[in-house]
Amino acid sequence: MEGEPEPNSQLKDSTDAELSKIRLMRAFVEARDPSSKEVDDLMIRRFLRARDLDVEKASAMFLKYLKWKRSFVPNGYISxxxxxxxxxxxxxxxxxxxxxxxxxxxxxxxxxxxxxxxxxxxxxxxxxxxxxxxxxxxxxxxxxxxxxxxxxxxxxxxxxxxxxxxxxxxxxxxxxxxxxxxxxxxxxxxxxxxxxxxxxxxxxxxxxxxxxxxxxxxxxxxxxxxxxxxxxxxxxxxxxxxxxxx
Structure with missing residues (x-):
């Protein structure tokens, strides 16, 4: 998409395993919560790393986070x-x-x-x-x-x-x-x-x-x-x- 950084420049320190898991997880979470499309690959990678690259566990953690953010920070920021x-x-x-x-x-x-x-x-x-x-x-x-x-x-x-x-x-x-x-x-x-x-x-x-x-x-x-x-x-x-x- 226009204006977005090249994925490789953002993820240059990722392993091949991480890159393929990022793609898998992105497809999985976007199908379940379309607002996932707004987050960058670095965020997806942080959730993956927090769950030792387990796509299922990382996706569950990430979808729970999106739900929490909508309810707890509805304006997108805390005043x-x-x-x-x-x-x-x-x-x-x-x-x-x-x-x-x-x-x-x-x-x-x-x-x-x-x-x-x-x-x-x-x-x-x-x-x-x-x-x-x-x-x-x-x-x-x-x-x-x-x-x-x-x-x-x-x-x-x-x-x-x-x-x-x-x-x-x-x-x-x-x-x-x-x-x-x-x-x-x-x-x-x-x-x-x-x-x-x-x-x-x-x-x-x-x-x-x-x-x-x-x-x-x-x-x-x-x-x-x-x-x-x-x-x-x-x-x-x-x-x-x-x-x-x-």
Whole structure:
């Protein structure tokens, strides 16, 4: 179609097996949900990779995602006015890119509290954040890097339902978007909750999570992020920018 990139340029790093599975899956999902025609091959490939190239499983996951998106994000985007409570807590920031060109997000777990209005608002905030990160990815980049800073975290922040909801949205609706997650300043109490959450994390995601020791914090982050792009609070040069302003 006119205006569309050549499939090969978009998928130049795909294996032959992936290319044939992408064609199979596209035919399958377009027959069941015509809105599938609007998504690019990269999205189809992300869902396939999330299900180890199993076309049937990836298609079921993808069709479920399309249904979710229509009901949960009917306008195609989340407006900041819908998530004012979460934005007011200033708990997430986005600025700079790592050495691979992946946008960097920083989340402060001690600034998150269970919403008085139930879990829907936080779910919308998570979608808002993920969409922001995806919109900041340069051409050829599909992933982001995140730093979860758990300093000062306590039981008041222990929103287990919120954590599981956000994990579910990330894994089921934005597969293959997380490139790496550094968890820093994790207190002992947080590890108790982590043990509850851990079994719900799929194996692909588990491989991307790194707990960083305090004494190795800057050196570990510098392996992935240049000093000019590293947030000031971790010894770099990049000021924090609230996600709604990024």
């Amino acid at each position: 900041p006015s819908e998530i004012a409570e979460d934005i007011a807590h200033d708990k997430m920031f986005v600025q700079g890119v790592d050495k691979k060109g992946r946008p960097i997000a920083i989340a402060f777990a001690a600034k998150h509290f269970q919403s008085k209005n139930g879990p829907e608002g936080f779910k919308r905030y998570v979608v808002f954040a993920l969409e922001k990160l995806c919109s900041r990815m340069p051409p050829g980049q599909e992933k982001f890097l995140a730093i979860a800073d758990v300093k000062g975290w306590g039981y008041a922040n222990s929103d287990l339902r919120g954590y599981l909801n956000s994990l579910s949205i990330l894994q089921d609706c934005y597969p293959e978007r997380l490139g790496k997650l550094f968890i820093v300043h994790a207190p002992y109490m947080f590890m108790k909750v982590w043990k509850i959450v851990y079994p719900f994390i799929d194996d692909n995601t588990k491989r991307k999570i790194v707990f960083v020791e305090n004494k190795k914090l800057k050196s570990t982050l510098l392996e992935e992020i240049d000093e000019s792009q590293l947030p000031e609070i971790y010894g770099g040069q990049m000021p924090l920018v609230p996600i709604q302003d990024s």
